[in-house]
Amino acid sequence: MAFVRAVALGAASIVAAVLAYGQSADTLLVNGKILTADAAFSIREAVAVRDGKIAATGTTAEMRRLAGAKTRVIDLQGRTVIPGLIDSHMHAIRAALSFATEVNWIGASSLSEALNRIRDAAHNMKPGSWLIVAGGWNVQQFKENRRPTQAELVEAAPNNPVYVQLGYGWAVLSPLAFKALNITSDADLPAHGKLERDAGGHLTGAVSGGQDAIIALFDRLPLPNFEQQVEGTKKFFRELNRLGLTGVGDPGGNNITPESYEAIFKVWRDGQLSIRVAYSLCGMTPGKEFEEYQSLLQLLPMGFGDDMLRFNGLGERVTWAMNNNNKPTDEEKEKYYKIVKWAAQHGMSVTMHWANDASAGQLLGIFERVNQEVPISKLRWSIAHLNDASPATLRRMKALGVGWTVQDAMYFGGEQFREQRGADAARRAPPVVTAKEIGVTMGAGTDAHRVASYNPFTALQWFLDGKTVGGKALRGPEETPSRAEALRLYTQGSAWFSHDENKRGSLEAGKLADLAVLSKDYMTAPVDQIGGIESLLTMVGGKIVYAAGPLQKWEEVH
Numbered sequence: 001m002a003f004v005r006a007v008a009l010g011a012a013s014i015v016a017a018v019l020a021y022g023q024s025a026d027t028l029l030v031n032g033k034i035l036t037a038d039a040a041f042s043i044r045e046a047v048a049v050r051d052g053k054i055a056a057t058g059t060t061a062e063m064r065r066l067a068g069a070k071t072r073v074i075d076l077q078g079r080t081v082i083p084g085l086i087d088s089h090m091h092a093i094r095a096a097l098s099f100a101t102e103v104n105w106i107g108a109s110s111l112s113e114a115l116n117r118i119r120d121a122a123h124n125m126k127p128g129s130w131l132i133v134a135g136g137w138n139v140q141q142f143k144e145n146r147r148p149t150q151a152e153l154v155e156a157a158p159n160n161p162v163y164v165q166l167g168y169g170w171a172v173l174s175p176l177a178f179k180a181l182n183i184t185s186d187a188d189l190p191a192h193g194k195l196e197r198d199a200g201g202h203l204t205g206a207v208s209g210g211q212d213a214i215i216a217l218f219d220r221l222p223l224p225n226f227e228q229q230v231e232g233t234k235k236f237f238r239e240l241n242r243l244g245l246t247g248v249g250d251p252g253g254n255n256i257t258p259e260s261y262e263a264i265f266k267v268w269r270d271g272q273l274s275i276r277v278a279y280s281l282c283g284m285t286p287g288k289e290f291e292e293y294q295s296l297l298q299l300l301p302m303g304f305g306d307d308m309l310r311f312n313g314l315g316e317r318v319t320w321a322m323n324n325n326n327k328p329t330d331e332e333k334e335k336y337y338k339i340v341k342w343a344a345q346h347g348m349s350v351t352m353h354w355a356n357d358a359s360a361g362q363l364l365g366i367f368e369r370v371n372q373e374v375p376i377s378k379l380r381w382s383i384a385h386l387n388d389a390s391p392a393t394l395r396r397m398k399a400l401g402v403g404w405t406v407q408d409a410m411y412f413g414g415e416q417f418r419e420q421r422g423a424d425a426a427r428r429a430p431p432v433v434t435a436k437e438i439g440v441t442m443g444a445g446t447d448a449h450r451v452a453s454y455n456p457f458t459a460l461q462w463f464l465d466g467k468t469v470g471g472k473a474l475r476g477p478e479e480t481p482s483r484a485e486a487l488r489l490y491t492q493g494s495a496w497f498s499h500d501e502n503k504r505g506s507l508e509a510g511k512l513a514d515l516a517v518l519s520k521d522y523m524t525a526p527v528d529q530i531g532g533i534e535s536l537l538t539m540v541g542g543k544i545v546y547a548a549g550p551l552q553k554w555e556e557v558h
């Protein structure tokens, strides 16, 4: 009888149970609209937090019963609370290293505003400092709808070397930057790099030549010193907290070396991480990847770390030879197979960058071969990107238990994709509704910050309206998720990729108290305003890591 009553009473019984132990809540958030993102997508009025976890959710009256003398009671005044957002594929560790020292063009709606940011940086940084825009923008976001010229860089910062990179295909440098890098002709550039010339044969100040050339060129820029890297890491993660993020899956990436992890390790050791990071390791040296993994990972088992920083396996570039390679040779595939089989034997996750559905079988064939020898279905392997995934590919992924991390690549790249592949292909990119029907586990994210903005609300808006940064609606309703479903991708969905879906990703008793109080109601705001939502208060493990505006008084000293 008592049991039946407890079930019937639901939240009230939890209150009773919590009170029975004589423990009051550390924090109550009351009078709100709590999107729990639980299985039924329940909406509650209040939430109680204790010892870094959700103690209970329920009505304001129920939660108030958990208040003790020291309980912090935050009146939400009707505001919406969501589980902390998790970007399942963000190059966050790399972005953080330079966040204190680079110029950011994310969200600039005109080229003149973007150039003003360079102008401001030239005033605020030491004379002669490098001013580096390392990506994260595209031409369509500017009302001028064009790239900057070298003359504009010089005009904005006449006394600084300036470097502006666009995705991985193009960069423009000021004369002082060329001088500092000792580049006067094509011969001085990394392999395949080319100095662009205008119709009259004059150098424009731009460099093209493909991804490898631009990556190598970026590697020649001075690195921030260690102190700047640590400062950048703290600043960048606070910036992510400002946007309601509480976790990322970090897939390594280009320009990353083992030393690149020193700064985040320090911030973690100092107990100052404000974003939970699950990180994967990329192969670093072409041809030597297996030896590197075997050596580097001998003392770093899968899952090692804690709830703030955890090692999450291999990827997103397992070998250089298979990276962006739609026609790998048998030998390249054999090398790759040996590595991922070894990873499976060691219980590791693997996340793999793959762009095109047409060649996805090359990768899935290897996964299937491994799976026959070492089952991988419990290891949370995943494919990132794959915006044109076909139902057949998704079914093969489902059969293997391979998940899919989905990014808003079409927000920046939609127009180009439609030009190359046609309107029908653009209508279904990425096919998240089909993937859900087939049963593939998905997480959302951005791939920031070289090729995309890190703003999760930009991505959420794009999930709902399919519009590019230039305002073109490309995706059809048949592949458009509901608001609840899009939020799930960014919370519970992303948590799966680091084996965390039972720990975070929804606001349910016993889960980590990671949440964000929003500036607007995500469920009812006009879709075109979702991209402008920010967090007013972000909590990670019960600690307020960010607070602003009407809730600023709750900011904890740190």
Ligand SMILES: [Zn+2]
Residues within 6 Å of the ligand: 316, 353, 354, 384, 385, 447
């Ligand atoms: Zn990638």
